[in-house]
Amino acid sequence: MDVTPDYDKYSLDDLYSAASSINRQQYPERAALIDQHIARLEAEQARLKQQLQQQIAQSEPESEPALPANLAKRSHRFWGALIDGVLQILITIPLFWYVGLAAFAEPSLSLIIGSALYGLAGYVALHGYLLHKYGQTIGKAEFGMRIEHLNGQQAGLKHVLLLRHLPMMGLTFIPVVGNFIVGLVNPLMIFGREKRCLHDRIAQTRVCYISDKPQNDAGMTA
Structure with a gap:
């Protein structure tokens, strides 16, 4: 069978x-x-x-997204920020002259708030038009850079002020720690792969050249 x-x-x-x-x-x-x-x-x-x-x-870990080819160089970010910083100091001189440097040794609450508002107004006076129109400060415009959202779209004045500028200003009101974060941690974060400072990460922005090709300079590194 x-x-x-x-x-x-x-x-x-x-x-x-x-x-x-x-x-x-x-x-x-x-x-x-x-x-x-x-x-x-x-x-x-x-x-x-x-x-x-x-x-x-x-x-497996996800591969890191590619960085845009026109991401601004650290050297240009530095010189652009230096220009903006010098301009901000220059427009603050009238406040120091009017109030007197001695008043800032032990500033009152009204002086602190008044100084902050004065600084904000000066920032808008210096850069407001460029930020609104081109996403640039004066220093960034000098090197052909602008502030962008992560999708590549230009960041507007309102976004830059509320999410990029004001948080840093607010941190300075925190004794010791705030100034440490703003003065040291914030700029040091630019040495990361994406070249984004703390204020860039808070606002979800980055700084790129307006054109697709990085600007050339002599003796400066990315």
């Missing part, structure tokens, strides 16, 4: 061996059954392999 083997218990290698050795003309139904089991196990192996590849792909 011819008994058909239980092919469910066969491994794929066993099925391959059976398929190659069976007399297909004499046992066509059994050969077809073997082929069905081979197809089922091959499909199952392919599915398991695909799942394993997906798991490996998910476990």
Whole structure:
């Protein structure tokens, strides 16, 4: 009596061996059954392999997004910020002259608030038009740079003031720690891969050249 083997218990290698050795003309139904089991196990192996590849792909760290080719150089960021800083000091001289330097040794709350408002008004007077129109301060315009959102769109005056400038100003009101963050931590963060200072990260902005090609300079590094 011819008994058909239980092919469910066969491994794929066993099925391959059976398929190659069976007399297909004499046992066509059994050969077809073997082929069905081979197809089922091959499909199952392919599915398991695909799942394993997906798991490996998910476990691997995501590649870092490419940086824009026109990302501004650190040297130009520095010189642009220096120009803006000098201009800000110059427009503050009338306040020092009017109030007197001695008053700032132990400033009253009204003087602190008044100075902050004066500084904000001076910042807007200096850079307001350029920021609104081009996303630039005077220093950034000098090097062909502008402030952008991370999607490459120009940042507007309102966004720059509320999320980029005012948070840094607010930090200066925190004794010791605030000035440490603004004066040291904030600028040092530009040495990261994305060249974004703390105020860039808070506002979700970056500084790029207006054109696609970085500006050239002599003796300066990125």
